[in-house]
Amino acid sequence: MALLTVYHGGYQAVDKPKIRASKNTKDFGTGFYCTIIKEQAQRWARRYNTKIVSIYDVKIFSELTIMEFKEMTEEWLDFIVACRSGQPHDYDIVIGAMADDQIYNYVSDYIDGTITREQFWVLAKFKYPTYQIVFCTDEALKCLNYRGFEEVR
Numbered sequence: 001m002a003l004l005t006v007y008h009g010g011y012q013a014v015d016k017p018k019i020r021a022s023k024n025t026k027d028f029g030t031g032f033y034c035t036i037i038k039e040q041a042q043r044w045a046r047r048y049n050t051k052i053v054s055i056y057d058v059k060i061f062s063e064l065t066i067m068e069f070k071e072m073t074e075e076w077l078d079f080i081v082a083c084r085s086g087q088p089h090d091y092d093i094v095i096g097a098m099a100d101d102q103i104y105n106y107v108s109d110y111i112d113g114t115i116t117r118e119q120f121w122v123l124a125k126f127k128y129p130t131y132q133i134v135f136c137t138d139e140a141l142k143c144l145n146y147r148g149f150e151e152v153r
Helices: 038-045 074-084 101-112 117-123
Strands: 004-010 032-034 052-058 066-068 093-096 132-135 144-151
Touching (some): 004 038, 074 101, 074 117, 101 117
Parallel strands (some): 066 093
Antiparallel strands (some): 004 052, 032 132, 052 144, 093 132
């Protein structure tokens, strides 16, 4: 994979990313979440009083195990359901569409049996593109080269 730029939205600059276990389960499990879409990172940062987008150059090492979902598929949905249910996986990096708040409500409804899988897919249309790349292991974090940060206004 070629060199690319990724962004992480939060409340402070993160010059040394770490993987922190969270009490909340996330789409692709525990990891350091970034995106190639700057506006998406800015939306993430806007949740906080201090709004910071950290910027990184990434060169992904060939020996890492990567799961990439090029689009929302049955496999993508099953993977998110498993991760959001607390099941671990063995990937160093996971890449794919994000189940934003609205989509996650549909995932929850599907998990709870309120809607069928077919109903999920009818409802799961994004209003804007999303993309996340999650660095799930310490080895994966070595792919990141901190470039600086920007404040979101």
